[in-house]
Amino acid sequence: AAGVIQSPRHLIKEKRETATLKCYPIPRHDTVYWYQQGPGQDPQFLISFYEKMQSDKGSIPDRFSAQQFSDYHSELNMSSLELGDSALYFCASSLQNLGTEAFFGQGTRLTVV
Amino acid sequence: AQKITQTQPGMFVQEKEAVTLDCTYDTSDPSYGLFWYKQPSSGEMIFLIYQGSYDQQNATEGRYSLNFQKARKSANLVISASQLGDSAMYFCAMREGLYNQGGKLIFGQGTELSVKP
Numbered sequence: 001a002a003g004v005i006q007s008p009r010h011l012i013k014e015k016r017e018t019a020t021l022k023c024y025p026i027p028r029h030d031t032v033y034w035y036q037q038g039p040g041q042d043p044q045f046l047i048s049f050y051e052k053m054q055s056d057k058g059s060i061p062d063r064f065s066a067q068q069f070s071d072y073h074s075e076l077n078m079s080s081l082e083l084g085d086s087a088l089y090f091c092a093s094s095l096q097n098l099g100t101e102a103f104f105g106q107g108t109r110l111t112v113v
Numbered sequence: 114a115q116k117i118t119q120t121q122p123g124m125f126v127q128e129k130e131a132v133t134l135d136c137t138y139d140t141s142d143p144s145y146g147l148f149w150y151k152q153p154s155s156g157e158m159i160f161l162i163y164q165g166s167y168d169q170q171n172a173t174e175g176r177y178s179l180n181f182q183k184a185r186k187s188a189n190l191v192i193s194a195s196q197l198g199d200s201a202m203y204f205c206a207m208r209e210g211l212y213n214q215g216g217k218l219i220f221g222q223g224t225e226l227s228v229k230p
Contacts (some may be wrong), residue, residue, distance in 0.1 A: 042219075043158070043220050088156055104150075106156070107156050107157060107158070
């Protein structure tokens with residue numbers, strides 16, 4: 001079965017650079033979530049989209065922005081990167097009104113040097 | 114505000130024995146879902162088991178079972194017959210609402226489980 005695809009799997013950037021993380025949800029899933037997991041920490045919710053509209057927002061820095069496109073894939077754009085942005089970034093997808101589980105991608109490990 | 118607490122930073126268990134990982138939660142919403150995820154050292158987040166707040170019976174999935182005690186607001190994960198491959202970080206998570214409306218998960222701090230041969 002198709003799963004949530006995230007790219008790239010690993011990314012190394014320098015401070016003040018920009019990074020773009022991509023997420024391709026499971027086909028027909030209408031909701032995408034982004035989470036950030038710092039080293040040794042639990043995942044923290046950043047932002048979610050339902051039917052291409054932002055549906056909820058967590059502790060996402062102003063330097064970050066995200067959107068969901070017409071084909072339901074989503075991108076997380078991160079600018080002016082800081083060392084503290086080094087983390088594992090997860091995307092998850094689900095069906096809004098059916099089912100209970102959100103399926104996670106394998107994550108993008110971002111390292112800022 | 115919703116909150117998940119896992120009070121065991123690390124646990125050890127002997128191979129083939131059962132182990133219980135603790136999770137307590139707090140929410141004012143009568144409708145909620147509780148999840149357990151496994152995160153091995155490779156980093157992916159693997160769904161294990163789900164319990165809805167109105168489910169009358171405890172959820173089970175193979176060797177995993179969820180001991181749901183609603184009045185005590187606890188949702189402990191029981192792993193029977195531990196295997197070496199069970200060594201990982203385990204996260205308890207909660208979502209307010211039974212389905213995915215609003216959908217974000219709130220995670221606990223995690224419990225690192227080590228299975229000894």
